[in-house]
Amino acid sequence: MFRKFNHWLARAASGLAGHPVYFAPQTLQVADRSIVLQPAQRGDIEAMVEIERRVYQGYAPWGSLAFTSELSRQHRLYLVATDDNYIIGFVGCSFNWVKNDAHITNIAVTPGYQRQGLGTAMLRALEKVSTENGMLTMSLEVRVRNSRAQRLYRQLGFQKSKIKHGYYEDDHGDALEMLRPLGKEEKND
Ligand SMILES: CC(C)(COP(=O)(O)OP(=O)(O)OC[C@H]1O[C@@H](n2cnc3c(N)ncnc32)[C@H](O)[C@@H]1OP(=O)(O)O)[C@@H](O)C(=O)NCCC(=O)NCCS
Structure with a gap:
């Protein structure tokens, strides 16, 4: 029993500690365009909120405060997709090292770029980095x-x-x- 508790405690502690998840920028071919996928920066938040407004008919469910909070949290990875330095989509993920679960928190692709495979490509990139980081x-x-x-x-x-x-x-x-x-x-x- 005690051993089991220690095991649980060690897992919980490692889950709390976790580690930063690195993502090296990569180029995706989406509908004949070279789209760069890279970690989101605070300076990208305004564009991410604008995409939310576009996909949700003027309403941004998260808004800049939620994005700012998420980007500053440990165990999070937010990626933005850019075409010629113009942000056209994003995806976010929260990593849980206790459950070994990667939780998709948000995803959106700006209307003119939808249905061309970008959503799929961003989720596949997250799948890969999740597997590399031990998520089950x-x-x-x-x-x-x-x-x-x-x-x-x-x-x-x-x-x-x-x-x-x-x-x-x-x-x-x-x-x-x-x-x-x-x-x-x-x-x-
Ligand atoms: C959901 C979303 C991110 C998908 O992005 P996307 O780049 O258009 O996705 P893909 O081009 O990779 O599409 C993959 C599949 O999704 C489904 N899909 C995407 N858009 C669709 C649409 N308008 N109608 C029906 N199916 C659709 C299809 O099955 C499509 O595969 P197919 O084109 O081979 O039929 C995008 O539609 C979006 O931003 N929606 C608004 C925000 C949102 O709903 N986010 C999810 C919150 S949980």
């Missing part, structure tokens, strides 16, 4: 009514886990939790 699963929440995002996630091998009723603070909307074991082949939709 990826998880996320998505609005029950957001069928296009759910389609993207299913194509990447995420499966429905459970419904979280009233999950979203702004309108108490329901979320679908989706999980994907890492290291297994994704399913085709």
